[in-house]
Each structure stands twice: as C-alpha cells, then as structure tokens.
Amino acid sequence: MNKCLLSIVVILILLPGLLGQGFGAGKGVKIKTVALMPFGTFAVEDLSIDVTSVVTEDLRKHDFNVISQDVLEDFLVKRRIRRTDFLDRPAIRAMGTVLQVDALLIGSVDLITGGENPQICMNAQMIDCVDASVIWANSVSRTGADYATFLGLGKITTLEKLVDIAVEELLKGLPGTVNLDSSSSVSPFEIIHASFSPSVLRGGETARLSLEVKEITGKVRDIKAFVLDSEIELKTKDGKWYSGAMTAPALEGVYPLRIYISDRWNRMFNVDAMASVSVHNRAPEITLSPRQRLISPNNDGINDHVLFIPEVLKAITLRSWKVEISNEDGRVVRSEDGMGALPEGFVWRGVDNEYKAVQDGIYFCRLVVEDEAGNTTSTLKEKVVVDATAPKVTVAIAGESEEGMALSLKANDRSEIAYWELIVYDRTGSEAARFEGEGDIPGTLAAKVKKKAKKG
Numbered sequence: 001m002n003k004c005l006l007s008i009v010v011i012l013i014l015l016p017g018l019l020g021q022g023f024g025a026g027k028g029v030k031i032k033t034v035a036l037m038p039f040g041t042f043a044v045e046d047l048s049i050d051v052t053s054v055v056t057e058d059l060r061k062h063d064f065n066v067i068s069q070d071v072l073e074d075f076l077v078k079r080r081i082r083r084t085d086f087l088d089r090p091a092i093r094a095m096g097t098v099l100q101v102d103a104l105l106i107g108s109v110d111l112i113t114g115g116e117n118p119q120i121c122m123n124a125q126m127i128d129c130v131d132a133s134v135i136w137a138n139s140v141s142r143t144g145a146d147y148a149t150f151l152g153l154g155k156i157t158t159l160e161k162l163v164d165i166a167v168e169e170l171l172k173g174l175p176g177t178v179n180l181d182s183s184s185s186v187s188p189f190e191i192i193h194a195s196f197s198p199s200v201l202r203g204g205e206t207a208r209l210s211l212e213v214k215e216i217t218g219k220v221r222d223i224k225a226f227v228l229d230s231e232i233e234l235k236t237k238d239g240k241w242y243s244g245a246m247t248a249p250a251l252e253g254v255y256p257l258r259i260y261i262s263d264r265w266n267r268m269f270n271v272d273a274m275a276s277v278s279v280h281n282r283a284p285e286i287t288l289s290p291r292q293r294l295i296s297p298n299n300d301g302i303n304d305h306v307l308f309i310p311e312v313l314k315a316i317t318l319r320s321w322k323v324e325i326s327n328e329d330g331r332v333v334r335s336e337d338g339m340g341a342l343p344e345g346f347v348w349r350g351v352d353n354e355y356k357a358v359q360d361g362i363y364f365c366r367l368v369v370e371d372e373a374g375n376t377t378s379t380l381k382e383k384v385v386v387d388a389t390a391p392k393v394t395v396a397i398a399g400e401s402e403e404g405m406a407l408s409l410k411a412n413d414r415s416e417i418a419y420w421e422l423i424v425y426d427r428t429g430s431e432a433a434r435f436e437g438e439g440d441i442p443g444t445l446a447a448k449v450k451k452k453a454k455k456g
Helices: 002-014 051-061 069-078 089-099 159-170
Strands: 028-030 033-036 041-044 047-050 103-113 119-128 134-143 177-179 189-197 206-215 220-227 230-232 241-247 253-263 268-279 286-290 306-312 318-326 332-339 346-348 361-371 376-378 382-386 392-401 404-412 419-425 431-438 444-447
Touching: 033 051, 033 069, 041 051, 041 103, 047 051, 047 159, 051 103, 051 159, 069 089, 089 103, 089 189, 103 159, 119 159, 134 159, 189 253, 189 268, 206 220, 206 253, 220 241, 230 241, 286 361, 286 382, 306 318, 306 361, 346 361, 404 419, 431 444
Parallel strands: 033 103
Antiparallel strands: 028 177, 041 047, 103 119, 119 134, 189 206, 206 241, 220 230, 220 253, 253 268, 286 306, 306 346, 318 332, 318 361, 361 376, 361 382, 392 404, 404 444, 419 431
C-alpha cells in the first residue's frame, strides 16, 4: 500500500493540475486513437490475469480507438524499443505520425495478489503524441476489503473482479481532448537522427556530422550546428538530411552537439545533446598476465596450456585487438585477433596457426590493441617456456667397494626437475636400494649393494 501511495504523491508533484483536470474546456483537439503499451499478464495462484486486455476493453468503453498490440509491437521492434523507458520524445512523436495515433497510454502493475483478500496497485499516464508531453496521470491501490460494508458485506473475494473495478477507477477522468495551448511552445521540427562519424577520434582529426530533420508543423528556414563555439557548415540536397565536417578539439573530453533551427517566422528552437564527439589522444593502458610460464603440451592433463589474462586499466572502448606469440627468432607462430571488447582470457596450447605442435623452447606473447580514436599500444612481451620432452637422465657407476658402489647421475631437461626417484637392483633382480627427492638430482649417490659370493 505504501508503495502506491508514494507513487500518487510523486505524480502530484511532477504533474500539478493534471489529475482531475477537465480537458474538454476551451478549444482543443479530440483524442480519437490511442496506443497502449502492455501492462502485462500475471500468473496469480491458478489464475492468469491479462491486465492489458482489461485496460484495452475499458479504453474502448471510453470511445477510444485502440490500435492492435501486433501493430504497436511491429513499430517497437523496428526501432529496438524493448521497454517503456526506451521511449524518448522522437520515438513517441514518430509513433504518432507512423501509426496515426493521438495519444500513448503507459503504466504498470506494482502489486497484484490473490487469496481471500485480493490486492492490486497500478498506475497510468497518457502522453500526447504531438509534443510527447504528459496530459493525464493517475494511480490506484485497492483490496477486496475496501468494498466491504457493515458486517463485511460487499467484500470482493475474486481477483478478476477486483482488477476490472480497479482499472475502471484508474481510467476515470481520462481526457477526451488536448488543449491547443499546451503545444503552443512545441518545436515545429524534430531531429530524428544525429550522429558523428567517427564519434571517437583524436584531437585535430575530422569527423562528419549527419542530421535528419523532420518537419512536424512548420518549414525549416535555417539550421545551424555547433560544437563548443565552432559552427559546422551544413549542406543538404532534400531539406531532410544535412551533413557537414568538423575538426575535433585538441583537448581530450566529450563535446556535445548543439543545434539551432529557425522557422519561416524566424523563431529559433534549440536542441541539445542529440549527439556528441569524444576526443581521445592517449593510447589505451593495458596489461597481459600469464597464469603460468611453463607448459608441457603432451595431453597428459598437467600443464597442457597457458592462460593469459588481459586487462584494460582505463575504461575505454576498443576498436580491435590482436594477440601474438613469437619464438626466440621473433617469428610469429600463433596469432588471434578480434573486434571490440577483449575476451576474458587467451588460451595457448603450444600449437602454431596450423594447429601443429611447436618445438620446445622459449616463446613470447604480447597483446596489441587499438581504440576507437585510432590510438594503438601493446603490452610488454611475456615469456613462456614450452617443454613437451621427457627429461634425459644418465646413471653410471663411478666406483665400487666392499660396502657398495658410487653412482654418478646427470639430468638434462629444459625445465626444472620437480620430483625424481632412483631404484638400484642387484644381480638377482631384487631391489637393493631406493632414492627419491624433490628438485635437482644430486650428482652422486652411494648405494650399499651386497656382492654375490664366488663359488669355491
């Protein structure tokens, strides 16, 4: 309940005089056709309540022509409008022109519950499709117990009936006309499209501005565009599309576009923040970190690959990226590239661009990126060792005595030895000694091996 009461207070503050206002008084334009944004269908217990259908039927009772949801959905899909908050002034005004509707009704269901005392809380607004202004708003909060009289008689116990009554009360007082005075200061033009190409660049470089102007109720006499205090000279062939070129400011920053349009009576109308150009002069700051620096890609499940983690240290939009792995001679053996944002990580499994295993050795990986302004930078080269060959170990007898023998050991491997084990057998094949350890193999070991007695 408190949530809905708060919504009513907000509407009263933002839209003074709208609730209960009589729009039929004075000269006005009749509202005939209405577009209805979906309120939604709600599953409550074992019921399915289509609130959009209930609102549609009540609008028709008020003698409004409601366009079909399929027609409205087609319009929204083409303009990639997925939610109500995606509706801006140009979209609403375009809706009025394309769909031939006078007003748009939007709203939401904030609370809906069933049970013995069903509840519903909802709100709605009507928007003029000529100037995209709010011309009416209301909010209701009802429970079944609200309609109970003495001894509890009259209490509504079904959610369907409560929804019908609540919608009827919500739409009570809908305006039938729009006062002409309400749109007297509305711009007779609409900027349908405004964009820079490129929209991100370095200081001193050139960007082209493209504008689409739609004449709603008047003719364009003149149009000017500015970034800071620099005017962009605009040219047009059809009076609808305008284009011009500008030189980006030298300092880094975001610079909004300002547009001034005058009509045949020389009235000036301005439009701000329809587009902006961003200046980036510095190269992106990035890092590339390997999770390990030694791999043995022999498919034994141990250290078969290395994962590189990229990171952009400063929030910036990238145009492209490329990761390269080269050998000690500087020849690139493996590379990968892409557009836009960086992947979460790069995995290298010790293969080249033809997916053949590379030779054991030292390799270097670096990341090269380019931002939307064309600034390019690369990370330092990160070293990775590939070692897929088993260690080579030689064992020789360095000397013998009555107590045993001395063994000479030598290990040859590109990687450090993690663990080793040596077993010595006597002439009968039985285990005579066992040695093991972690890290480097010692150069010599003394093994106590009993000699077999000679036959006399």
